[in-house]
Amino acid sequence: MNSITRGKWLALLCLVPFAVFFIIFQIAPLAWVMLHSVQVESTWGLDNFSKIFSSKFYRQAIQHSLEISFWSSLFGILIAILGSYSLRRVDSRLRDFVNAFANMTSNFSGVPLAFAFIILLGFNGALTMLLKQAGIIEDFNLYSKTGLIILYTYFQIPLGVLLLYPAFDALREDWRESAELLGAGAWQYWRHIGLPVLTPALLGTFVILLANALGAYATVYALTTGNFNVLPIRIAALVAGDISLDPNLASALAVILVGLMTLVTFVHQWLLKRSYHVAR
Template structure:
């Protein structure tokens, strides 16, 4: 009887003090999953769903019938093959030149004082957002037929004429917008290089070339290859600045894709979807090559 009375008193005391028995809380991974739900929904809405729609659309003709005609067309069309070649050429050249300049720029930037670094990084970050139509307009003002730099260089006698709307002008613009991206990606990589490593190489009889060949490049290799991949994808996907500068006259993949879904001549969403899959396949191929090269280099230096 005493035990029952004691339990009743405890229950009464809990009710009077409004004491609630704590429930088992969620585990850490369950909390993490709940936090990620909005992000997963956004990924599904803006990445996965459009990708599935493009894949399905690439196999449909104008009558919504399943077919391979779209892929047959883009593989046989010389015009589309030319756009693929032009896009890859622009991406490769701008990535290679941009990487060389960015490596030198990032190396020089790391040798500056902290106050100067912050100011220059702020300026580079601002330049990285200066792209698209404003960038094309700036190139027209500076290097157009009556541009400021064009007239100045003509008066000096360095050039006879320069066509910014040509392949050369487009290449210069691609290299220009690759530089801020390359600098921002490569700048932190040089922090991994200990200055004492250079001294050790010198003590062992090696020079600057030996240091970069045996120590510097192997240490930064993963980041460099990753930067190359991002810069290549950045150039392959460029659209607004290319369209604004050339008015769609230069044949690249992004402009051709747009012409099939928003052009005034033809409306072929199936061909546009197939070209989008081809563009994605090229980028995936580059990723695979990047991984293979990285593994080979790792194996070489581990031996």
């Protein structure tokens, strides 16, 4: 056995622990969920999915999850684009501080984040009272869909900055200088050079932000005590609820959630291929 063959076998051997953990903690739970999603008591069928799509309550949960995830991801990535680009133009010490702060705040979620927003933007929150006294707002409900979009956007921004900041390394300064020498304005530079180069990173980041928002549970539960109708709340209620205990229906909801993310991923891949062909 030559050295190349031994190296391949060694690499495969090192891959075994990862493969075992991946099967146990990724494939096996997904298979269990998919299996139980088509199980109704002692029979098999699609009754769980029929119940979900025929119920206005569960359709509302799907709609709320998609709306909150989409808008928070969109606002988050727009702010992250501006922030990441601006970081390239500032002093290195400030840049390092902002990156470290973004890394820290990207993990600031769940109960602490919900508590912080209640103090700031709750019905009697400090910022809410100041804005009302200044006449900027008349009525604001943090516990509504709009409030949740603002809350989700907050924890999307640091993650977006961390993901997009390295992507701006692909933009070389001499490209801008060459475009200016050829008479191109700022809009033409971004339209024909900047955005096509950044498109894969932008699409990938947007998909990650969508997944991050779709699966968020602790923050919205801590803020609304489980009273706002989104998919993660409904799944948890069906798994851990004392009255509405139905793990098979929860599995069907989880499959729908996985299906939504799969659809988003396929769209992402299609857009990437299309942007690649257009760029060529």
